[in-house]
Amino acid sequence: MLISSAVYKTANIIDKYGQQFFYHNENSVEKKPFFIIIGIYIRGVNLNIFYMIFFYPIELLMEFFMSGLFSMTGSYGIAIILTSLAINTIMIPVFWYAEKLQQRERDIQALMAPKIMEYKSVFKGYERHLYISNLHKQYGYHPVYALRSLLGLFIQLPFFVATYNFLSHYTAVAGVPFLFIGDLGKPDMLIPMLSYNVNLLPFVMTGVNLFSSFVYGKLLTKAERVNIYVIALFFLVVLYNSPSGLLLYWTCNNIFSYFKSVVFVKQLQKTQKSPEPAEI
Amino acid sequence: MLNIIAVFLIYFMFVGDNAHAYLDPGSGSMLISALVALVTIVIYMAKSFVYDKVKVLGKKSDLPDLNREYNIVVYSEGGQYWNVFLPILQELEARGESVMYFTSRQDDPGLTYEFKHIEKKFIGEGNAAFFVLNKLKANIVVMTTPGLGVLQIKRSKGVKHYCHITHSAGTCGSYKAFSLDYFDSVLVGGSADKNLIAELEGKRKTPAKQVEIVGCTYLDVLRTKLAGGNYSYNLFAEKRPTILISPTWGEHGLLYKYGKSILNLLSADKNFNIIVRPHPQSFTSEKSVMDELLSAFPDSDNLKWDREKDPLKAMYHADIMISDFSGIIYDYLFLFERPVLTFKAQFEKRGREAMDLKDETPDIKLLDRIGKTLQESDIPELVSIIRNSLSSKSELADVVKEAQEALTQFPGESGRRSADFIQSVLKK
Numbered sequence: 001m002l003i004s005s006a007v008y009k010t011a012n013i014i015d016k017y018g019q020q021f022f023y024h025n026e027n028s029v030e031k032k033p034f035f036i037i038i039g040i041y042i043r044g045v046n047l048n049i050f051y052m053i054f055f056y057p058i059e060l061l062m063e064f065f066m067s068g069l070f071s072m073t074g075s076y077g078i079a080i081i082l083t084s085l086a087i088n089t090i091m092i093p094v095f096w097y098a099e100k101l102q103q104r105e106r107d108i109q110a111l112m113a114p115k116i117m118e119y120k121s122v123f124k125g126y127e128r129h130l131y132i133s134n135l136h137k138q139y140g141y142h143p144v145y146a147l148r149s150l151l152g153l154f155i156q157l158p159f160f161v162a163t164y165n166f167l168s169h170y171t172a173v174a175g176v177p178f179l180f181i182g183d184l185g186k187p188d189m190l191i192p193m194l195s196y197n198v199n200l201l202p203f204v205m206t207g208v209n210l211f212s213s214f215v216y217g218k219l220l221t222k223a224e225r226v227n228i229y230v231i232a233l234f235f236l237v238v239l240y241n242s243p244s245g246l247l248l249y250w251t252c253n254n255i256f257s258y259f260k261s262v263v264f265v266k267q268l269q270k271t272q273k274s275p276e277p278a279e280i
Numbered sequence: 281m282l283n284i285i286a287v288f289l290i291y292f293m294f295v296g297d298n299a300h301a302y303l304d305p306g307s308g309s310m311l312i313s314a315l316v317a318l319v320t321i322v323i324y325m326a327k328s329f330v331y332d333k334v335k336v337l338g339k340k341s342d343l344p345d346l347n348r349e350y351n352i353v354v355y356s357e358g359g360q361y362w363n364v365f366l367p368i369l370q371e372l373e374a375r376g377e378s379v380m381y382f383t384s385r386q387d388d389p390g391l392t393y394e395f396k397h398i399e400k401k402f403i404g405e406g407n408a409a410f411f412v413l414n415k416l417k418a419n420i421v422v423m424t425t426p427g428l429g430v431l432q433i434k435r436s437k438g439v440k441h442y443c444h445i446t447h448s449a450g451t452c453g454s455y456k457a458f459s460l461d462y463f464d465s466v467l468v469g470g471s472a473d474k475n476l477i478a479e480l481e482g483k484r485k486t487p488a489k490q491v492e493i494v495g496c497t498y499l500d501v502l503r504t505k506l507a508g509g510n511y512s513y514n515l516f517a518e519k520r521p522t523i524l525i526s527p528t529w530g531e532h533g534l535l536y537k538y539g540k541s542i543l544n545l546l547s548a549d550k551n552f553n554i555i556v557r558p559h560p561q562s563f564t565s566e567k568s569v570m571d572e573l574l575s576a577f578p579d580s581d582n583l584k585w586d587r588e589k590d591p592l593k594a595m596y597h598a599d600i601m602i603s604d605f606s607g608i609i610y611d612y613l614f615l616f617e618r619p620v621l622t623f624k625a626q627f628e629k630r631g632r633e634a635m636d637l638k639d640e641t642p643d644i645k646l647l648d649r650i651g652k653t654l655q656e657s658d659i660p661e662l663v664s665i666i667r668n669s670l671s672s673k674s675e676l677a678d679v680v681k682e683a684q685e686a687l688t689q690f691p692g693e694s695g696r697r698s699a700d701f702i703q704s705v706l707k708k
Contacts, residue, residue, distance in 0.1 A: 105317075119457070122631035127431070129327055131631070134430045134458050138484050143324045146317030 058162035062087070066170070077178025080167075080245055084252035091159060092260065099264055108141055163249070173245045184245035199240060201247035206236040208251055212258035215265060343412065344382070344401050349438070350418040351378040352702060357405075358385030361424050363498035364447045365390065367695025368422070368702070373397055375699060377706075380418075384409045407432070420705055422467075426455050429462030441705050443467065445698065449496050449610035449688045451476055453634035453641035454627075458484075465490035465705065467698050469499075472642040472686040476633070483636055492701045495694035496687075502592060502615060503691060511596040515555065515584055521670055522553040524598030526591075528606035529559035529566065534623050535573065536566050541659050542602070543577045549663055550582055555594045557586040559606065600651070600670055609650075610643065614688055617680045619651040619669045642686045649679045 065086050069079035112135055119131045136142060174185035181188050181201070189197030209232040213225075239247065352372065354365055365381070369390075372379050379398040381390050384405035391400050403412045410432040413421075417438030424447045429435050435442060444460055445467040446452060452460060452473050460466055460477060466489055468474055474491045481488055516522070523546060527534035534542070535558055546554050556577070563570050577583060586594045595601075595612050601620040603609050605627040609620050624647050629635045634644075647653050651669050658665060690697060 118630050118635065122628070130431055131457060134461075138458075138461075138486070143317070143321045146321060 054158045055162040055165065058158055059166045062163065062166045066172075070172075075178065076173050076176045076184060076245070077181070077248065080173075080178075080184070080249050081252045084249050085256060087159070087163070088253060088256040088260065094159075095260060096264070105146060108139060112136070112139055112141070164246070167246045167249055168243065170245070173243075178248070181244045181248070184248070185243050187241050188244040188247070199244075199247075201244050201251065202236055202240045202242075205239070205247050205251040205254060206232055208254040208258065209235075212254055212261055215258060215261045344380070344403060346412065346415045346417070348417065350380045350416070351420075351706070353380045353382060353416060353418040353421045353439075355409075355413060355421060355423040355425065356381070356383045356385075356388060356390060357425055358383060359388045359390070361447055361498075362389050363501040364424055364445060365422075365497070366393075367497045367500050368445075368698045369393075369395065369398055371695040371699035372702065375703070377699075377703070382409075382412070420702060422702065426452075426459030428460075430458045435462060441465065443702065443705070445494075445497070446473060447498065448607035449499060449614055450607050450643040451641040451687070453632065453637060453643065454605070455633050456631055457633060457635070459633060460489065461486045463489055465492065465701070467492050467494045467701060469493070469496045469688040470684065470686045471689075476637060476641060479637060480633060490705075492697070493689055494697035494701065495690035495692075496614075497694040497698060499611065499614060499688055500692055500694045502611065505590075506592060506596070506615060509592065511593055515593075515597050516553045517581060518553075520551060520553045520582065521599045521666075522555060522597050523666060524555045524557060524594055524601045524612070525603075526555075526557045526594070526601055526606060526608050526612075527559065527604045529561040531566070532604070532628055533559065533562065533566075533606075534602070534604040535562065536569055538623070538656065538659060539569065539573050540576065542662065543573065543583075545659065545662055547577055547580070547583050552582065552666070553597075554583045555586050555598060556583065557591065557594050560587070563587075600666060605644075609647070610687060613650055613680060614684065617676055619672075619676060620647070621651045621665065621669060622647045622653050623655070624648075624653040642683070646679070646683050646687075650676060650683075 062083060065083040066076075066079050069082045069086075070076055073079055073082070115135050116132055119128055119135070123131050171185075174183070176184045178184055180190065187199045188201050190200035191198040210229065213228045213232055239250070354369065356362065356365055369379065369381065373395050376397055379395075381398055381400045382403045383390055383400070384403065386402050388402070391402060393400075403409050414434050414436050415438070416436045418440070420441040420443055421436075421439050422443045422445060424445055425433060426444065427433070428442055428444070441464045442462070443465045444463045446469060448454075449469055452466075452468075453476060461480070461484060466473070466477060468477075468491055470493060474493060477489060477491050480486075525535070525542065525546075527536075530536065535556075543554075543556070546552060556573075558570060574585065579585060588594070591608060591611070592615075595608075595616060598612070598616075599618060601609065601612050601618070602622075603620060604623045609622065612618065613620060624644065627634075627644065634641060639645075652658075652665055654662075654665070684691075
């Protein structure tokens, strides 16, 4: 906990420094570290424009679902679950496209891997660089193509950020109970332990997440699998104190993500084929 | 390490004191891949930049006229390839073709050879030579250097045709990867290389090259030398069956690995004469091993170290050769038709063309038929193996005839056939 607290504090310092550096007027926009993430900063451009273009429409869409589904069901808890389902359904083609791009990258990397290992075992320095470059050339590949997987991420980023922004400021759920959760606007504190109340939902969410990772992990290399397990545990710490409404949303999101993974794994395994060197 | 950095980067990207985003497993993995890719790309670009830009140019005085459009350029890395080019140059000279001979060694015998139509120039070695070759303008460039367009020598836009000529009676299977992929044509000794190149082209989908079987030019030079030379018996006072130990250099080489045990065994047997002829590179690359062997097994009445440039004398005296996978095996076989014992298991395929071929190349397969292929466990029995091989050497003639078709056709015609091919390219 000490380590995570130290990391958390460091992150805050960097975030604040970033804010001073990246924003002209600290009060003009709400703090939005994702602008720092994507590194878009052009002096003189009002960053609100980016917010309005990339995130606000998605927040509007979420609001539309939440209020519509609440008026239909009369429960904010059920509205959160159904909104999560709706957003996931809308996102399926985007996820599929991004996944295919990444799979293509993985396929060609896997195909070149034995030769790259061979060259690494016998060549050094410049000679190794030249042989690997030629291997890339013969497979019609360039290391820059690895950015293809970044494209998929850029498509998804606005959804992540907008979802978070919307749910963390959605005042309608403050003080609203759902099933065993006392207040959707606050951490659940469901497990009493000595003088503390431990939050249950973050562990439920992480459990689902790890299970989903296990299914998705069948497609990945060992190193990639370790990465996603680390991320799952990492966000347990990070989101531990979040409002239970948000955790309910992400838990549902991860359940739907699990089913999505099951289908994707099957589909991708069906369509996997061995590419050959490109015509030169 | 990179992965740990990536996880922390994600943390800083997505986590603030009042704003959190969240990643599901798929997206998290995608983000990590993207970050790792970004870092890899930056490292790759930096490497390319450093390797491409940080180059040392040779002396300006060594530069030939790079604005001139040459007809035929022959590039040699040095004197060791002089016998490869000599028959071709003699033939082109006789036909009155204009040729420029570039060499990377000032002691190349080609620089002092008397020609009428052939100009000669030292262009420096390493980066200085690469600079000249990469800016050249010529109708055709002929060279033994492999790896065009892969290693430092790139295809110059001013050169219309690049032709590689092989410099061993073995096959290109022992060349490093991608050696011939970007040449327009290759002059080879026999059918084995022709088939091997076609197989690699099919596998890599590189454009088909013109592959012309011309024979082995340097073997023709040795044949002529042998016919006119005087190699009378004068190495040993007493005539006994003579063993030539002639390995390649490096830590996979025979002398490096088993030199001590083999020399111990053979030098103690006074029924044989032994010539030890290490690869010249061994005295640089594994000097301490050579020094140790030289002091443990000095010249004696039945053992001689041979460090002469010309290998013919040693080969002429030997009744049998012990080697590993050195090109000299085939020279000895085709010139003298005598048996060769080989330590074949030491051949390292990784990083070579042989790694991408379905079968073993004919030159490697041949080793089983021109004498026994040995392993470390055979060393104690070496004397009796040598005796058996010497008594059955009459069967070799048929094997050699068959191998000639695969590895070195048209003895005595290689210069004429090579020149014919070069002129046919020029006509096009």
